[in-house]
Amino acid sequence: MTHQAVRVRGLRKRYGAITALDGVDLDIQQGEVFGILGPNGAGKSTTVEILQGHRDRDTGDVNVLGQDPGSAGRDWRSRIGIVWQDESAPAELTVEETVHHFARYYPRPRDPDEVIALVGLEAKVRSRVKALSGGQRRRLDVALGVIGDPELLLLDEPTTGFDPVARRQFWELIRKLAAEGTTIVLTTHYLEEAEELADRLAVIAAGRVAAEGTPAELRDRYGSLATVHWTDPGTGPCSEETATPTRTVAALMRRFDGEIPGLRIARPTLEDVYLRLSGQFGGTAADEENAR
Numbered sequence: 001m002t003h004q005a006v007r008v009r010g011l012r013k014r015y016g017a018i019t020a021l022d023g024v025d026l027d028i029q030q031g032e033v034f035g036i037l038g039p040n041g042a043g044k045s046t047t048v049e050i051l052q053g054h055r056d057r058d059t060g061d062v063n064v065l066g067q068d069p070g071s072a073g074r075d076w077r078s079r080i081g082i083v084w085q086d087e088s089a090p091a092e093l094t095v096e097e098t099v100h101h102f103a104r105y106y107p108r109p110r111d112p113d114e115v116i117a118l119v120g121l122e123a124k125v126r127s128r129v130k131a132l133s134g135g136q137r138r139r140l141d142v143a144l145g146v147i148g149d150p151e152l153l154l155l156d157e158p159t160t161g162f163d164p165v166a167r168r169q170f171w172e173l174i175r176k177l178a179a180e181g182t183t184i185v186l187t188t189h190y191l192e193e194a195e196e197l198a199d200r201l202a203v204i205a206a207g208r209v210a211a212e213g214t215p216a217e218l219r220d221r222y223g224s225l226a227t228v229h230w231t232d233p234g235t236g237p238c239s240e241e242t243a244t245p246t247r248t249v250a251a252l253m254r255r256f257d258g259e260i261p262g263l264r265i266a267r268p269t270l271e272d273v274y275l276r277l278s279g280q281f282g283g284t285a286a287d288e289e290n291a292r
């Protein structure tokens, strides 16, 4: 039986004149990897900070692991892992000292040496935090996020600044944690990352959930048609947008009587969906209000 890890209804938050969240609803099941996508200023960080209990909301119901983050106590906090957008580790300590030190804050921490291995920092155990590269520091941030053996891990743009190899290694780490049953909520600007990792995702735009579902559902619901490309020996490159690409290819086969020159079928990507939704809904809720 699955239980709900996060339930949000009608969440609203203003910063002075700026409406950051304008009625967000979210349902995240235990054990799920849930991605939050959206353009700059859409309200992703504000949402995550409210789920973490680090930001007050104006109105709305928020339930995270059975409690309201606004009033939950230490026990609840020890069940949540947070990977901050800004580095949180003290610069003068070594990697080993830092992870061991943070483990003491939790009632039932994971083994610090195992966690160092999990994030791939074994070779750096004796390096001072200040001597780590950006990507290595981020791994340390993840280590500190999981050292308390959290049921729910909240990550705000975890791979910003990673090189492509580090990003793939980080994805492996997230998959490992997910396989262990950790519920994971992450915000990201990388559509490929959302597609790779997320069981379900929400696109937030202008302080509202513009769309929600599995990556495949979103592609089906909001994606454009498939495009069949081929090269006509007389006229050159041709393309046709169609909901029935197989039929188009069958017609081309009859026409060319054999191999179709330059045949390529492009399916809608999550990027198409994202661009369509964020174009449709704009950036912040305040932008929307100004535009009205």
Ligand SMILES: Nc1ncnc2c1ncn2[C@@H]1O[C@H](COP(=O)(O)OP(=O)(O)OP(=O)(O)O)[C@@H](O)[C@H]1O
Pocket (backbone or CB within 6 Å): 015, 018, 019, 020, 038, 039, 040, 041, 042, 043, 044, 045, 046, 047, 284, 286
């Ligand atoms: N502390 C703050 N004070 C005033 N306005 C804020 C504050 N934090 C966020 N905002 C505003 O609220 C809106 C939502 O910001 P938020 O950081 O939640 O967006 P985001 O989706 O995480 O953006 P990004 O992708 O750029 O990180 C923005 O218009 C932002 O300028």
